[in-house]
Amino acid sequence: MKELLVRNGAWTLIGLCSLLLPGEACADDPVVFQARSIRSGAWSDVGVWEQGRLPQxxxxxxxxxGHTVVYDVQSGVALRFVHVAGTLTFSRxxxxxxxxxxxxxxxxxxxTENGFDCHAPVRDVPEGTPRPALEIGTPAAPIPAGVxxxxxxxxxPGMAAESLPAIVCCGGRWDIHGAPLQRTWLKLATPALAGDRMLTLEQPVNDWRVGDRIIITTDQSQGPGPYATFRQKGGRPKPVGTEERFIASVDGPRITLDRPLEKSHQGPGEMRCEAANLSRNVIVExxxxxxxxxxxxxxxGSSGGIxxxxxxxxxxxxxxxxYAIHFHLVHDTMRGSGVLGASIWDSHNRWITVHGTDHLLVRxxxxxQSLGHGFFLEDATEQWNLFDRNLAVQAFVTVPLPDQVLPFDPNDGAGFWWANGRNTFTRNIACENDRYGFHFQIAETPDFNPILRLRQPDGSTAFQDVRTIPFLRFEDNESHGEGLFDFRFGDEQPGAVHGDREHPFIxxxxxxWESHYVIRPNVRHFLLEDLRVTKAAYGIYHPDYDHHVYRDVRLENISDEPLNGGHGASAFPNxxxxxxxxxxxxxxxxxxPLVQLTAVGGQPGVTGHFRGLTLSDARSAKGSIGFGGGPRTRRTDNPVAHFFHGxxxxxxxxxxxxxxxxEEDGGTVLSVVDGxxxxxxxxxxxxxIAFPELLTPIDDLPPATLITRIEPIGDRWKVSGVSHDNGNIQAILVNNQEATVVARHAGVSDWMIMLETPADRRLVASTIDADGNREQMPHERILPVGK
Known part of the structure; x- marks a missing residue:
């Protein structure tokens, strides 16, 4: 039996057959089959199987x-193992x-009967080569509604419980596609109160069905409190505001629930609670x-998608x-694939894990409900992945996993967790997670060196300090009702995570809303534009000031510290x-005070500047501007100069x-300004004193392009995809022809193009951004033969 362990970031194989419990079979032993296909046909046809014997x-x-078997039974017969070397397709x-x-x-x-490793090393399969396939619907022909x-x-008995049961795709194609939904989750259009049985959503959901299981998210913040978790099993958990119900009827945007709500689900203005549908007609359980x-x-080397x-x-x-869904060291071999519109719930180990894998789409x-982080990028090598319009609710705190790659990760319940900035997160919402809505964390420890060999934008590889890679895109994301932080970026060690003047973290x-700590930016060279907060204890908390720029920040109904100056000697602005x-x-x-300042800095000459400060029905017994807060130093060297313009x-x-x-500064008498x-x-x-320009961001990073779907339409091909960039996209080219953008938002463009069949059947898709950066790693696909 082989098993994978991680040591210093390297995956190694060790033999463990000697450690098996009595009665367990060795997973590396060759499998002897009791039922094998002898031709194509229906699973229920005895003529498909050797000796005319159906699987038992x-x-x-x-x-x-070479065989294609259509699975056409609804059977309670529990099979031990199904090996798909040909094609197994589920009836529609x-x-x-x-x-x-x-x-x-x-x-x-x-x-072999190994629920983690493949029988042999998976090699790249040339596109167009037949490969084994498990089809539970396809993108073009999903399992239809009603089926x-x-x-x-x-x-x-006898299976290794650590790795089985499982679905494992080893260089084959696994497609699993249910009936599409226009939207899987939406905001409430109007508040829902305790005792209500009807929800009104922001758009019609006529493809949601009677009997579907839904959740309605919380409009409350519990804060850190004396209890550690929203998980309701065991111990003394926090109260939860998210409720589960079943749909009794659907009428456009209005949903009638099977029973009344017990709690309110409101939210201020555009910041409203969400309703999400967990039910699908294709299920893995x-x-x-x-x-x-x-x-x-x-x-x-696998292909397919979800x-x-x-x-x-x-x-x-x-x-x-x-994990519930795991892309394991796939690298670029599944580029353009990913997970669309899935629901993953009641997981005991994450929702979706992207490990050592690039260029996926999760939308x-x-x-x-997950033990540990929910949407999770595992080892800090993952790049150019796009997480768009996902909802993360109740990722629970647990303990670090044995031999995990990144030893600094406490696995303490973040809706979204990642360690390499070169990924895109747009239009996502996190709610009621134990610690964090969004946590970007990367650190150096005695057991982990953050200088890793990474793929570069030109396709080469080079060693690079991951802590210096800014976000590809982090825009239009929301968090509410978290256990601790909405957004946390960086490392406890001041200055360890940083960009530069031209390449800041943006x-x-x-x-x-309904928050405890809103944002903790422990990165240097940081630009935040357009932050809107309603009802929180702390706003911008413990920032690692050094080339930090904040623009268009609105903090409403903050009860403790809108701007936190830091924690004593550990938080001097540098x-x-x-x-x-x-x-x-x-x-x-x-x-x-309303605006909390820091008296001294980590070095001479540090300045802070405020312009366009507006106080609307905001007041404090400690004044508008001051130096209050937590532990403060007694040092008086390196005073910070704070300038308020206008x-x-x-x-x-x-x-x-x-x-x-x-009491004086350069001979000028200092005074109190009343109020x-x-x-x-x-x-x-x-x-x-001029208002300084601390950052001059430039875009010298090429975009990333994903071909997500290829469909034959008559004698032509409809090619669809997604491109994303840290700037603005100018054009998407497929075989040197410009594609049509069908949707655009926050640096993400969905596109399509109709093409004749090229002589070599090859598609090459790339993107150019508005600053002239041309993608150097285009996405290449080969059109399927016979269509």
Whole structure:
């Protein structure tokens, strides 16, 4: 039996057959099949099988090379193993159920009963070469509404419980596609109150069905409190606001629930609660959710993809690599594939894990209840992946996994967690996760060196410090009701994670509400544009100031510290920072000033600048501007100069310093400004102080292009895809012809083009951005033969 362990970022094989428990079979032993296909046909046809014998309970079954078998039964017969070496396709005419211990898609006649490793190293398969295929619907022909297809993963006696039951794709094609939904989750159009049975959503959902399971997210924040988790099993959990219901009827945007709501689900203005549909007509589930659970994975060299499928009661608690959905060291071999519109719920080990894999699309998915982080990028090598319009609800705190690649990750419940900035996150929402909505974390430890060999934009590889790679795109994301932070970026070690003046970490269009800590930017060279917050304890918390630029920040109804100056000696600003158009609304504070400053810096000459500061019905007993807050240093060296442009007097610049420093500054007498400076702040007017430009971002990074679908339309081909960039996309070219953009948002463009069949049947897609950067790693595909 082979098993994978991680040591210092390298995956190695070790033999463990000697460690098997009595009665367990060695997973590396060649499988002897009790049922094998002898021709193509229906699974229910005895003539398809050797000796005219249908597969029976406990059998190991093989669909042989060159055979296409249509699975057409809804059977409670529990098969031990199905090896797909040919093609196994599920009926689209009738509902089906397959109960199985291991479903493995792998080329060749020989295989093993290993639920993690492949029988042999998976090699790249030239496109156009026949490969084994498991088809539970296809993108062009999904399992239609009204028909269901269910795979029930069941552990059998003697199986290795650490890795089985499972679906494993080893260089084959696994397609699983249910009936599409226009939207899998939506905002409420109007508040829903306790006692209501009807929801009104922001658009019609006529493809949602009576009996579907839905969740309605919380409009409350519990904060860190005395309890650790929203998980309701065992211990003393926090109260939860998210509720589950079933649909009793659907009428356009209105849904009637099976029973009344117990809690309110409101939200201020555009920041409203969400309703998400968890039900799909294609299902992968564990037979024994309270027993031995299953997992699924794609290996390097595989193909296919997932859309509108339901993955429930999966994931092996505390076991590395056994996740509900797992792309394992796929690298670029599944470029343009991914997960669309899936629901993943009640997972004991993550929702979707992208490990050592680039260029995937994860869009319109709903993750609900996971032990550990939910949407998860595993080892800091993942790049050019796009996470768009996903919903993450209730990722629970647990413990680090044994031998995990990144030892600094506590696995403490983030809706979205990643460690390499060169990925795109747009239009996602996180809610009621134990610690974080979004957590970007990368660090150096005695067990991990962040200088890794990474693919570069020109296709070469080079060693690079991952901590210096800014975000490809982080825009239009929202978080509410989290256990601790909405957004946290970087490392505890000041200055360890940083960009530079031309390549800062950039985040735009963030929304947070019903929050404890909104954002903690522990990165240097940081640009935040358009942050809107309603109802939080802390706004911008413990920033690692050094070339930080904040623009268009609106903080409303903040109860403790809208701007936190930091934690004593651990949070001295080491570089300049600016706030432009900062607005505080309806903030009523007792213990801290509205704008909290830091008296001294980590080095001489640090300045902070504020322009366009607006205080609307905001006041504090400690004054508008001051140096209050948590633990403060007694140091007086390296004073920070804070300049307020156009405030409190228009057309003037006011400098503010701490009373802990000199009563005079350069011979100018400092004074109190009534109603503005706090008890520990003094100010004076100055002039000839320009508002600085700390960052000059440039776009010298090429876009990334994904061909997501190829369809024959008559004698032509419809090619669809997605491109994303840190700037603006100018043109998408497929075989040197410009594609049509059908949707555009936050640097992400969906496109399509109709093409004649090229002589060499090759498609080459690339993107050019508005700054003239041309993609150097185009996406290449070969058109299928015979169409």
């Amino acid at each position: 309970a406990g059998d190991r079954v093989q669909v042989r090379i 005419e009738k509902s089906t159920l397959l109960d199985v211990g291991l479903l493995k898609v792998e080329p060749g006649e020989a295989t 269901t297809a269910t795979i029930r993963l069941r552990h059998h 564990s037979a024994e959710p309270n027993g031995v659970r299953g997992h699924t994975m794609y290996h390097h 859309s509108y499928a339901e993955f429930r009661h999966l994931g092996k608690e505390g076991v590395l690599g056994r 319109d998915c709903v993750g609900y 985040v735009r269009q963030l929304r947070a 570089g300049n920072f600016t706030y432009d158009r900062l607005t505080l609304v309806n903030c009523r504070l007792d213990r801290h 405030m409190p007097a228009a057309n003037a610049v006011t400098r503010v310093v701490s009373t802990r420093l000199s 503005w400076t706090g008890t520990d702040a003094r100010a004076y007017k100055t002039s000839d």
